[in-house]
Amino acid sequence: MWDIQQMYKKYQDLQNKLAKTLIRAKESGVIIDITADMKVKDVKIEDESLLSVDRKEDLENAIKNAFTKGQQKAQEVAMEKTKEILGFDPNQLAGMMGGQWGGFPGMN
Numbered sequence: 001m002w003d004i005q006q007m008y009k010k011y012q013d014l015q016n017k018l019a020k021t022l023i024r025a026k027e028s029g030v031i032i033d034i035t036a037d038m039k040v041k042d043v044k045i046e047d048e049s050l051l052s053v054d055r056k057e058d059l060e061n062a063i064k065n066a067f068t069k070g071q072q073k074a075q076e077v078a079m080e081k082t083k084e085i086l087g088f089d090p091n092q093l094a095g096m097m098g099g100q101w102g103g104f105p106g107m108n
Contacts, residue, residue: 007086014085018078025070028062034070036077 021036029047034040043063045051050059082090 010086014081017081017085021077021081023070023073023077025066025073027066027069028058030059030062030066032063032066032070034067034074036074036081038071038074040067040070 015037018037019035019039022041023034023036025032025034029045029050031042031044031046032040033042045059047062049055050062079090082088
């Protein structure tokens with residue numbers, strides 16, 4: 001029982017750290033702040049020329065690319081913090097559970 005309580009406390013600690021870890025991604029005049037637990041906290045458009053109607057596609061691409069960069073970095077940070085706090089590589093979780101679910105999407 002003690003091991004389960006310790007693991008739960010570590011899990012809560014991990015969740016708190018992920019929520020407090022902020023990643024900033026910048027792409028073509030757009031800045032997105034995202035936490036390591038994948039919550040978008042802020043979106044800024046630094047390049048006001050992106051706000052013109054004829055640059056709509058540029059703005060859409062910049063937002064998408066900034067979000068993708070932030071999301072990828074957040075995933076990397078989450079993996080690192082999981083290894084650090086819980087003591088195992090989340091990529092190996094399926095193997096630890098006998099592979100019965102065939103792994104988890106996005107964890108390769």
